[in-house]
Amino acid sequence: MAAMTVDEISAIEDRHPQIFQRPAYKRFWPLLLIAGTVLYLGYALWFFSLPQVLRESHWERLPLFLSQWISYDLQPEFRLDQPEITPKYPRFSALGENPDPDWVIKNPDGTYTVQIDGEAKSVTFDKTKATITANGVTVPIALTGSKPVVTGPVPDWVTVHDDEIVAKLGFAGEVRVTVDRVKVRKRFLGWANFVFDTRSPFFGKPYSEVISLIVSGPELKPGTSNLALAADNFWNNAQWQHGDVWTKLLQTIVMAFLGTLLGGIVAFPLAFFAARNITPSGVLSQVLKRFFDFMRSVDMLIWALFFTRAFGPGPLAGSAAIFFTEIGTLGKTYSEALENIDDKPREGVLSTGANEILVQRYGVLPEVVPVFISQTLYQWESNTRGATIIGAVGAGGIGLKLWEAMRTNSNWANVFYMVLLTLLVVFIFDNISNVLRRRLSRTLHDYNRLQAEQG
C-alpha cells in the first residue's frame, strides 16, 4: 500500500476543512449527550429510590403469578382430630358441590393417599403417621407427639417449621402436615370450568355427552331447549363471566371507533379553516391551531375523568374522551396535510370560475382524502389500544374489569383470558387497518407517480 506523504495528508485536510476542523461543540456533542444521560440516570436512580425498591421487591412471586395464568389449584384439607378422616374442599372450589376426585384414594386399611403427581409424588397418611413420597425419596413423619417429627433424614425440598412440615413439590403442588391436619395443594395445567361452571347441569360431563344432550337429550330444564340452556350457562359462567367480558370488550372497540369517527367528522371542516394556504385569515387559522393544540394537550385522561363525572362511568364517557382528544390530533394532522398539497389543481379549478366549495371539492379533496383516511385509520388503531387503559379510570370497556381482576392478585387466569381476547382484537384491527392503508397508499402512490410523469 502506497504511503501518503505529509503534504498529501495536509492537502486533503485543506480541501475538506468542514470534516477535519469541526467546531468543538459539534465534535463533543455525542460525548456530552452520553454524559448527560448517565447523570440523569443516576438522578433517576435516586429519585425513584430504585435500590431500595428492588431490595424490597418479591421476584419469587413472578413465576408463581405467571404459572397461575395458565393453571389452577385444588386444596383439599384432611382433619385428623375428627372421629373419621374426611377430605374437605374450600367452598366454591372448581370441583363443585360433591367432589370425589380420583387422585384422593381411601385405602382398604383406612389410610388416605393423595396423588399430587401420580404415584411418584404422593402423600399417604392416617392419624398416627404420614408418608410423603417424591423425587424417589420416601419421608416418614410421625404425628403422635405434640408436633410432627420427620423420622430419618430431611431432604432439601422439605422444610421443618415449629409445628408444621412443608414439602414443596414444584409446580405440582405442596403438602403441609401438622399433628391435626394434612393440607394438600395440587396444581393443574389449564383453565378450570372454562365452558360450564359448577352450577350448570352440564358440569363435569364429557364433551360427547354434552353434545348428545344438546342434540337429542331430554330437556334438563323444562321449557328450555338444551341448546339455549347450554348457551345461557356458558354466557353466564360465574367464574369466567364470558358474557360480561365480551360485552366490555365490545365497549372498548366501540369507544375507539366512535371517538375516532366523530373526531374525524368534526376535525374535517375545521382543518380547512386552519390550513394557512386555504384560509386567507391568519387569525382564524392561528386560533384553530391553538384550539387543536389545546384539545390534544388536555390529556385523554383529563377528558376521561371529566366525562366519567359528567355522564357516569361507561363507554359513553370513554367515547367522548377519545372524541375530544381526536379533534385535536386529527385536526392537526389534517390541517398539516392540507398545507402540504400541490396548489396547481386548486388554481386550475379556481380559474374556471368555480365557487369556494367547488374549489375545495374538486381541487383539494381528491388529493387529501387518501391521506385523511389513512391517518384516521392509524388513529383508530392506536385508540383501540389506548381505550383499554382509559377504561381503568372508569371510562368503560375492558380496562376496569382487567384492573379489578388484577387488584385481588388471585384471578390471574381471568386476567390472562381477557388479555388474550384484547390481543386478538388488537391484532385483528391492526391487520384491517394495515390492509386498508396499504390499499390507500397504492392509490396515493399511483397518484404521485402520475403527477411525476406529467411533470
Added chain:
Amino acid sequence: MTLSTTIHSDPTRQQADAWRRQTSLRRFYTALGVGLLLVAMFATMWFADEANAGHFYDRLPHTLDFLSWLVPKDWNDVWRALFDIASPNDKGTQEFNFPLGRVYIWGGFYIPEYFELMLTTVNVALVSTFIGFVFAVPFSFIAARNLTPSPILRLVVKRFMELLRAFPEIVIAGLFAAIVSIGPVAAIIAIGLHSIGALGKLFYEINENIDMRPEEGLRAVGANWFERVRFADLPQVLPNFMSYTLLRIEINVRISTIMGAVGGGGIGEELKLAISRGFGAKTLALVLLLFITIFLVDQFSAWLRRKLVGEQAFLMSA
C-alpha cells in the same frame, strides 16, 4: 332513430358512456360506504349510551352544574393550590389544605406538591423511553431484513416486539405492582416494555430503508457485523431514531399520567381524586400544570425534531 344509431357508433360517445357508468358505479360504492359508516355510527352511539351508567340526554342538562363547581369562589385559590400557599378559605377540609403537601428540600425551602408529582410523571416517561430506546436499537438491527440474514432470528425478534407492543400496559403494570410494590417503578417497567415494542418496530422499518452502499464498502474491506452496523447503518439512522424517540417521549408523558390514575404514582392519582371529590381549585391547578407541561414537552420535542431531521419529521407517511 337513425340519429341515435350514429351517436352510438361514435367512439367518443362510447367512451363517455363507459366513463359515466364507471362514475355512477363509484358514486354508488361511495354512498354505500358512507351509509354503512353512518349506520355503524348511530348503532354504536346507541350501544354506548345504553351501556353507560348515565344516559346522554338525561345527563346533558346536568353537565353545566357539574362544570359550575370548577369555578372557584376565590380565583386566587388556584394559585395557592399550585404553589402550596395557605388559603384563608381553609376550614380544615381536604379541599383547601394546600400547605400540607409541601415537600421540604432544605430548611424552609420546599417544592410544591403538584410540581413534585408532575416531576415524577415526567421522570417515569423519560426513564421508560430510555429503556425502550436502549433495547429497541439492538432489536431493530436484528429485525431488519437487510442487516440480519437469518429469517428465524428476524421472525422471533419481530414477533416478540409485536407482543410487547400489543400487550396491554395496564396488565404489565398490575403484575409488577404485585412484585415491586405499587407505584412509579411498576409504571416504568410497563411503559418501558411497551416502548421497546413500539420504538423497535419504527426503528427496524428505518433500518430497512437505508442506503446499502456504505455497508457494502465496509463488507468489502472485511468489517464484521458489529462494525458494519456501527459505521454504515448507525450514522444514517441515528437522526431518525432520535426523532422517533422524542415523539415517544410525548406519548409516554401522556401514558404515564394515565398510569398514575390507576396507581402508578405521579400526578394522575391526585387529579383523579380532585375530580371525583369535586375540589374545584385543586382540579383547575392540576389541569393547568398538566396542560402547560404537556404543551411544553410537545413544543420542545417538535423544535428538536425539526432541527434533527427537518420537515420530514412532520410528514406522516400514508
